Ligand code: SF4
């Protein structure tokens with residue numbers, strides 16, 4: 264009888280690469296799969312795998328599945344897992360290291376989640392003007408769902424918008440908020456991007 268064709272791709276060097284290149288990931292060796300981290304995580308229901316399973320998948324070499332995982336994107340850095348892990352595994356830090364690597368590898372394209380749309384609209388506005396103006400941000404976020412999304416989400420949330428307008432939290436006719444010295448902000452962001460690029464290049468070298 265022929266052996267069944269494998270349906271998953273396993274990268275048996277992935278666990279070692281993660282341990283050697285992701286900050287604090289050497290502590291993953293201490294994980295005993297108790298599940299306290301996933302059980303304590305307030306965002307667990309919004310994650311496909313959760314932290315415990317993610318660590319198991321890293322060990323198993325399931326690189327694609329780990330880097331596409333919504334677990335990395337949906338961690339909100341609440342630190343519950345870090346505080347409660349009986350083996351002192353810095354779970355949150357490792358998840359964020361994996362997320363940085365996933366972004367560098369272009370895996371964010373696999374994310375079509377509300378969180379990803381929200382985060383990219385937020386970054387776009389914050390990096391462009393140095394402030395997050397509610398009107399501009401909301402419009403950009405809703406537009407991620409198309410014109411239909413802009414209209415339907417706007418209608419669904421009009422009560423909240425009216426409350427913000429009445430309280431002066433969201434002035435309708437004032438110019439959008441922005442900082443002075445946007446040029447300096449752009450230079451800071453460009454420098455940060457350059458540092459990240461250098462770091463990622465050295466990570467790639469380590470992968471070879
Ligand atoms: S709480 Fe710590 S030891 Fe338990 S599964 Fe999570 S990382 Fe592993």
Ligand code: SF4
Pocket residue numbers: 300303304305306307314337338339340341342343344345354355358
């Ligand atoms: S830090 Fe992230 S993974 Fe850990 S419990 Fe909080 S949301 Fe969950």
